[in-house]
Amino acid sequence: MITLQNLLFPERDICTEFDLYFHLNDGAAVSLSEPALHLAPGGKARLGTYFNSFSLGKWHEAGALDGLFFALTGTGKVEVKLFLAIPDRSWEILYCEILTLDPEQESLADLSHYAALSERGVIFAEVKAAEAAATVTGGGFKTDKQPKHLPRLAVSITTFKREEAVRETVARLDAFIKSSPFGAGIHAFVVDNGASADIAATSNITPITNKNLGGAGGFARGLLEASQAGFTHCLFMDDDAAFHMENLHRTYAFLALTEHPDTAVAGAMINNTHKWAMWENGAWFEKSCHPLFCGADLRRLEEVVGMELATTGPAHRKAYPTLYGGWWFFAFRIDQAKHHPFPFFVRGDDISFSLANGFRITTLNGVVSFQDDFSEKESPLTLYLDLRNHLLHHLIFDTLDLGRVGTAKVALRFIMRSLVRFHYETAEAQLLSWQDVMRGPEFFASNADMAERRGRIKAMTDVETWRPADDFDLTERRRYTLRRGRGWMRLFVYSLNGHLLPFWNRRADRIVVGMGERGTLHPTWGAQQITYLNATRDKAYMVKQSKRRFFGFAWRLMGTTRRFLRDYKELKAAYRTQYPQMTSKSFWEKTLYAEPTDKAA
Numbered sequence: 001m002i003t004l005q006n007l008l009f010p011e012r013d014i015c016t017e018f019d020l021y022f023h024l025n026d027g028a029a030v031s032l033s034e035p036a037l038h039l040a041p042g043g044k045a046r047l048g049t050y051f052n053s054f055s056l057g058k059w060h061e062a063g064a065l066d067g068l069f070f071a072l073t074g075t076g077k078v079e080v081k082l083f084l085a086i087p088d089r090s091w092e093i094l095y096c097e098i099l100t101l102d103p104e105q106e107s108l109a110d111l112s113h114y115a116a117l118s119e120r121g122v123i124f125a126e127v128k129a130a131e132a133a134a135t136v137t138g139g140g141f142k143t144d145k146q147p148k149h150l151p152r153l154a155v156s157i158t159t160f161k162r163e164e165a166v167r168e169t170v171a172r173l174d175a176f177i178k179s180s181p182f183g184a185g186i187h188a189f190v191v192d193n194g195a196s197a198d199i200a201a202t203s204n205i206t207p208i209t210n211k212n213l214g215g216a217g218g219f220a221r222g223l224l225e226a227s228q229a230g231f232t233h234c235l236f237m238d239d240d241a242a243f244h245m246e247n248l249h250r251t252y253a254f255l256a257l258t259e260h261p262d263t264a265v266a267g268a269m270i271n272n273t274h275k276w277a278m279w280e281n282g283a284w285f286e287k288s289c290h291p292l293f294c295g296a297d298l299r300r301l302e303e304v305v306g307m308e309l310a311t312t313g314p315a316h317r318k319a320y321p322t323l324y325g326g327w328w329f330f331a332f333r334i335d336q337a338k339h340h341p342f343p344f345f346v347r348g349d350d351i352s353f354s355l356a357n358g359f360r361i362t363t364l365n366g367v368v369s370f371q372d373d374f375s376e377k378e379s380p381l382t383l384y385l386d387l388r389n390h391l392l393h394h395l396i397f398d399t400l401d402l403g404r405v406g407t408a409k410v411a412l413r414f415i416m417r418s419l420v421r422f423h424y425e426t427a428e429a430q431l432l433s434w435q436d437v438m439r440g441p442e443f444f445a446s447n448a449d450m451a452e453r454r455g456r457i458k459a460m461t462d463v464e465t466w467r468p469a470d471d472f473d474l475t476e477r478r479r480y481t482l483r484r485g486r487g488w489m490r491l492f493v494y495s496l497n498g499h500l501l502p503f504w505n506r507r508a509d510r511i512v513v514g515m516g517e518r519g520t521l522h523p524t525w526g527a528q529q530i531t532y533l534n535a536t537r538d539k540a541y542m543v544k545q546s547k548r549r550f551f552g553f554a555w556r557l558m559g560t561t562r563r564f565l566r567d568y569k570e571l572k573a574a575y576r577t578q579y580p581q582m583t584s585k586s587f588w589e590k591t592l593y594a595e596p597t598d599k600a601a
Contacts, residue, residue, distance in 0.1 A: 001069070002147075002257070003181070004059060005250045006140040008051040008366060009035040014244055015370060017276045019299035020050045027129070037136040039078070039129035045136070048083065048124035050298040051244075051366040053305070054141045056084070057120035057312035058362060062258035066145035070109040070125055074101035076134025080109055081126040085305045086118045094123065098130050103137060120312060122305045147256040153331070154231035155188040155248070156222025158215050159197055159239035166190065166197050169241035170205055176245040177204040182252045189225050190239075191218040211592060213448045214345030219327060220588040223341075227334055227585075235331040236350075242370040243267070243329065250367050251331050264332040264359035266325025268368040270298075273516075273535065275370065281307060282363045284320040285351050285393060286400060287410055292320070304365065311363055321399055323361050324354030328369040332359055339583035343448040343591070347382065348389020355397050356583060375518045376534055380429035380464060381457045387414045387433040395437075395575045404568035408561055415557065419550060420497040421524050422543040425464045427553060429457050434560055438571060441578040448591060466539040472531055474512050474540075480526030481509045492525040498545060504528060505545045 010016045012032050022030060027043025030036070037045050047053070059065060070082055082095040094114060099107040111123065127136055155173065159166040170190060177183040183204075190199045190207045193214070199207035210221045219236050226234045233255055235248075251265045268281040269291075276299050280291035292311070296303045310316065317323065327350040339356040341349045354361065387410075394400045394407045402410070411434045418427040436443055436453070447453060480488070498504035508528035515535040517523045524530055528545040564571075581587060 001142045001144055002253060003071075003249070004141045004143055004253050004257075005054065005366065006246055007047070007072075007136075007138055008244055008246050011244065014242065015270075015275050017299065020276065021052060022047060022049060023301070035137065036074070037127070039076070039127070039134045039136070041129050041132055043133075044126065044128040046124070046126045046301075048085075048122075048126075048301040048304070050304050050368075052124065053308070053365055054123040055308045055312065055365050056114060056118075056123050057309070058364065059254070059257070060115075060119045061313060062254060062260065062263065062362070063145070065143045065257075067110075067112040067143055068114055069142045070095070070111060070123075070139070071106040071142055072099065072101055072109075072127070072136055072139040073103055073106055074134060074136040074138070075103055076101055076132060077130040078134045078136070079128040079130045080107075081128075082109055082111060083124055083126070084114060084117055085122040085124070085309075087120055087309045092117050101134065101136070106139075108142075120309070122308050124301075143257075145257060149232075149256075150182070150185050151233040151252060151255050151333075152231045153182075153186045153233045153235060153252055153255070154222070154226030154229070155186065155235045155237060156191065156219055156226060157188060157237055157239050157241075158191045158193060158218025158222065160193040160212060160218075161196055162239050163197050166192075166239040167199065169239055170199055172241060172245060173248075174202060174204050176248060180249060182249065182256075186248070186252065187229075187231070189222050191221045191225075193218050211449065213343065213591070214349075214450065215327065216341040216344045216346065216349040217448060217588075217592065219349070220341045221592050223334070223337065224585065224588060224592065231334060233331060233333050234337075235329070236327045237267075237330075238328045238369060238371075242272075243368060244366070247329060247367045247369075250364055251329075254362070254364060255331060255333070260360050261333055262336050262358065262360045264325060264330065264336075264354070264361050265367065266361050266363050267329025268363055269326060269328060270368055270370050272370050272372050278307070279371070280326065281311065282320075282323055282325060282361060285322045285324060285355070287394075287402070287413075288390065289351070308365055317360065322355060322397075324351045325359075325361050325363075326350050327353075328371060329367065330354075332357075339580070340585055340588050342392070342579070342583050343444050344389055344392075345385065345448065345450040347385035348393070351389065351393060352396075352583075355393065355399070356579075373515060373535060375515055378519065380423075380426045380461050381454065383414070383418070383426050384429040384433040384453070384457055387411060387430045388437055390414070391434065391437045392575065395572045396579050404565050407568065408564055411564070412557075412561065416496070417521065419499070419553070420521065422497075422530060422545050423464060424543075424546065424549045424553065425461050428460055431553070431557060431560060432457070434564065438560075438564055438567060440571065440574050441582060445582060445587075463543060464541055466534060466541055469533060469538050469540040472540050472542055474531060475510070476512055477510045479509055480507075481511055481523065483526060489525065496550075497525060498528060499547060499550045505547070508545070 023046040025044045027040040084092045193212040271279045278296040281293040283291045505528040510529040531542045
C-alpha cells in the first residue's frame with residue numbers, strides 16, 4: 001500500500017489553528033507536545049478540515065485509484081464514520097463501523113466502493129470514542145495502486161543572506177528525507193546566491209554557491225543541476241519552509257500516481273497575520289495577479305469542501321487559462337519544462353514559467369506555505385519589479401495580448417495608484433521600470449543581476465523607508481476622508497486626490513493608516529498627508545502631497561506613454577522572438593557556468 005496523505009496535527013512553529021485540523025466536541029482534546037487525539041467516553045473529533053480531508057476528485061482524476069482505505073492507529077474502541085461530500089447532491093456515509101485501535105498495527109476502513117457513488121467529492125472522517133477513553137496517534141488515506149515509476153524528486157531551494165532560516169529548513173528537510181518512505185527518491189539542492197549559508201553536504205543535501213541573479217537565477221540553477229543529475233521531477237520552494245513536511249509527502253505521492261505527465265502541484269499560501277484564512281489557492285493572471293479563494297475561512301467545512309470541488313476537473317482549468325503557481329512551493333516533471341525561467345531577477349518569474357510551459361496545475365488541500373504579509377515588503381524596488389513582469393507577460397503571451405493601448409493602461413494604472421497615494425518615489429521607480437521594458441530583451445539579459453538598478457532605486461528612495469514610529473507626529477485631522485458620498489468620491493477621483501484642486505494641501509486631512517490598508521486606495525481619498533504604520537506599529541513613514549512633483553512627473557509620464565505607443569509593435573515582436581532563447585537551457589548555462597555543458601536549448 002501507498003499512503004496518499006497522513007493525518008496532520010498542529011505544530012507550534014507552523015500553525016496552531018486547531019480548527020484547520022480537527023473539529024472537537026467537549027470530550028476530545030489535542031496536545032501540542034505530542035501528535036495525538038485524546039477522546040474521553042463520547043468524545044468526538046471530526047476530520048472534515050483543510051488539512052485532513054481527502055480531495056477524492058483530484059486524486060481520482062490524476063489516475064483511477066486501485067482501492068482506497070482510511071487507516072488509524074491508537075488505543076481503544078472507536079466508531080469510525082467516513083463521509084463523502086458529493087457536488088450538487090446530498091452527502092453520503094461511505095463507512096460506519098466500530099474499530100479497536102492498535103498503536104502498532106493500522107486499522108483499515110475500506111472505501112474502495114466510492115466509485116459506485118461518485119468519483120468526485122471530498123471524503124472526511126469522524127472518530128468517536130465508543131465505550132471507554134480512546135487515543136488516535138496517526139492515520140491517513142491509502143491505496144493499493146502502485147506507480148509505474150517512482151519519481152526522482154530534486155528539491156531546489158534558493159537562498160540569499162537568510163542563513164538561520166535556510167539552515168533550519170535544511171535540518172527539517174534532511175530529517176524528513178531520512179524518515180520518509182519516499183526518502184530514497186528525494187534530494188535537496190540548496191542554491192546559495194549569497195555565498196553565506198555554510199550548508200554542509202550530506203547524502204541528502206547538496207549545497208551550491210551561485211551568482212546572485214535573484215530567484216530566477218537561483219531556481220534556474222537548481223533546475224539545471226537536477227536535470228544534469230538525472231532527476232525526473234523538481235520542486236521549487238522557499239528557504240524558510242514555513243509548512244508541514246507533509247507537503248512533500250502528498251506532493252510526491254500525487255506526482256508518482258498521476259497519469260498526466262504535464263501535472264504540476266502548486267502549494268497554496270496562507271498569510272501569517274490570519275492563519276485561518278486562505279490567501280491564495282492558485283492564482284490567475286490578466287492585467288494583475290488574481291489569487292483564488294482569497295479570504296476563504298478554512299475553519300469552516302463548507303468553505304473547504306466548496307473550494308476543493310471548485311478546483312477539481314477540466315472546468316476549473318478552462319475557466320482560468322492563465323492559472324499559475326507561486327514558487328514558494330511548485331513541483332513539476334522536468335521533461336515538461338520546455339522553457340526555463342526568464343531572467344526577471346525576482347517577481348513574475350513564476351507566472352511566466354507556468355504560462356510558458358502550459359502545466360496542468362493542481363492544488364491539494366493541506367499543501368500550503370505560511371508567509372508574512374506581502375504588504376509590508378512593498379517598496380519602490382518591489383513595485384519596479386512588479387510592473388516589469390506585468391508588462392512583459394502582456395507583450396509575450398498571445399492569451400494576454402491587450403494591444404498597445406491596453407498594455408499602456410496596465411503601466412498607467414500602476415503608476416497612478418502610487419501618485420494618488422503620494423508615493424512619488426515609487427512612481428519614479430515604476431516609470432523607470434516601464435522605460436527599462438522599452439529598452440528591449442537585451443536589457444534583461446545584460447542586467448540579470450539587477451545590481452545597477454537596485455543601487456539606483458535605493459539611492460532614489462528616501463521618504464518611503466521605514467523609520468521608528470516615535471519620529472513621527474501621529475496626530476490625525478479627519479474631515480474629508482470621512483466623507484464617502486458619491487459626490488465627494490467623484491471629486492476625489494477626478495481631481496486625482498486633490499492634485500488638481502488649488503490649495504488642497506492646506507485643507508485636506510492628515511491620516512494614519514495601518515498595515516491592513518497600506519495597499520488600498522480607499523482610506524487615502526481626501527488626505528494630503530498619510531503616515532503608514534507597520535504590522536507591529538513600531539515603524540512608520542510619512543508621505544505628503546506635492547503638486548510640484550506631481551506635475552513635473554506627469555509631463556515625463558506623458559512622454560514615456562507616447563514613445564511606448566509608437567514603438568509597441570516592434571517591442572512586442574522583439575520580446576516574442578527572443579523569449580525562447582532567453583528561457584533556454586543554453587542561456588542559463590552560459591549565464592551561470594563558465595562553459596556550457598550542453599549546447600542544446
